[in-house]
Amino acid sequence: MPHTRSLLRVARRLTLDASHAEDLVQETMLLAWRGFHQFQRGTNVRAWLFRILFNSFYGQGRKSRSAPALVSGIDAGAAVDAGTADRLEVAQALDSLAPEHRAVLVLGVVEGFTCREMAEVLNIPIGTVMSRLSRAREALRARLAPAYSAKGGA
Amino acid sequence: MNCSDVSDLSSSYLAGTLDAQRSAEFTAHLDSCASCAGVVNLDWRLRDAVLAEHVPTAGIEARVRRHLHTPRSVPRWAAAAGLAAALAMGVFGYRMVNAANPVYAAATEDHLREVVEREHRSWTVDPAAIAALAQREGIAPPRVDLLAPPGYRFEHAKLCRLNGSLVMHLVYSNGAQQVSIFLRPSARTLAVHTASRDGDAIAECATPRAWALVVTGQSRAEAARIARQVASAL
Numbered sequence: 001m002p003h004t005r006s007l008l009r010v011a012r013r014l015t016l017d018a019s020h021a022e023d024l025v026q027e028t029m030l031l032a033w034r035g036f037h038q039f040q041r042g043t044n045v046r047a048w049l050f051r052i053l054f055n056s057f058y059g060q061g062r063k064s065r066s067a068p069a070l071v072s073g074i075d076a077g078a079a080v081d082a083g084t085a086d087r088l089e090v091a092q093a094l095d096s097l098a099p100e101h102r103a104v105l106v107l108g109v110v111e112g113f114t115c116r117e118m119a120e121v122l123n124i125p126i127g128t129v130m131s132r133l134s135r136a137r138e139a140l141r142a143r144l145a146p147a148y149s150a151k152g153g154a
Numbered sequence: 155m156n157c158s159d160v161s162d163l164s165s166s167y168l169a170g171t172l173d174a175q176r177s178a179e180f181t182a183h184l185d186s187c188a189s190c191a192g193v194v195n196l197d198w199r200l201r202d203a204v205l206a207e208h209v210p211t212a213g214i215e216a217r218v219r220r221h222l223h224t225p226r227s228v229p230r231w232a233a234a235a236g237l238a239a240a241l242a243m244g245v246f247g248y249r250m251v252n253a254a255n256p257v258y259a260a261a262t263e264d265h266l267r268e269v270v271e272r273e274h275r276s277w278t279v280d281p282a283a284i285a286a287l288a289q290r291e292g293i294a295p296p297r298v299d300l301l302a303p304p305g306y307r308f309e310h311a312k313l314c315r316l317n318g319s320l321v322m323h324l325v326y327s328n329g330a331q332q333v334s335i336f337l338r339p340s341a342r343t344l345a346v347h348t349a350s351r352d353g354d355a356i357a358e359c360a361t362p363r364a365w366a367l368v369v370t371g372q373s374r375a376e377a378a379r380i381a382r383q384v385a386s387a388l
Binding site: 004005008009012013022025026029030033086087088090091094105106108109110111112113114115130133134137140141144 | 158161162164165166169171192193196197199200201202203204205206207209211213214215217218221222
């Protein structure tokens, strides 16, 4: 099914839980199927699917986890090369951010949504998206700064 | 191009989807703006980290299909309003199974999930072990080499159930296409007849020795031809 992989990538970042993410994507696909008559042809089907995903996520009350599960698939204790270590560090830094920041980073930077599309998906003004994306990048950069790591996180 | 544009277009630039002119403008801006160069560098690391992760989707897609195959889960109005359009828009790339014939529906579902999408199953590849398995269950031991469609080679087989009936599922491949042949005991002769289900062709036949069902992504004529060969080899 088209978009499933992208939906699951985003869902994992939102929920920080692999099984919860799968449930969220499954619910999204079924809601999309049942509500397809509401989709306006000629509009962005990908944005429509992600909007359903976010509505479902926020509708579930976020179900935040106090101890996020590692979703990178990398054993943090295993010996890894420098590239893998950097990916792991970045993924962990991303997962430590606020949900709103994780959302715009994974949508905008990883999945390639424009700010206008993110505004549609998240149902917020485009100006809010732009400022949120800027703050999210700053937060991620701060998490990855050596001084932050040396302190053991916030 | 300004810093705001770079912030918005960074992902497209990294994905290589900006046109040549915009990409040149983007690069020129990075050469003169250390702040934006830092943003793009961080974005690159983030994309690299997240896109490198393994994201298995087969389980979700199978679960969604199962839900959609349950008649009560697909309201008539939804199907009428959205099915053709959804498929045309590429929202759902799967094939709907018409459950009018539950054996055909189960066979095409197994063929899709276990053969085309290669969901993990325990298969047997040794022809002697397959023959023994079949005999144990009262199914005429198949000569897997004789059942092979021309140009196809035998891959593996296993016992499974189609709509409650125990069958032997044999899989053949020519490297690009796969053919599923399901066998079970039979006490009567049935002339070859064919059907189409969701992009797959199905051909059913039976001899006094065995009943066979062929499922393939090729044409109904090809499925019928394979079924006739299977019937002569049973």
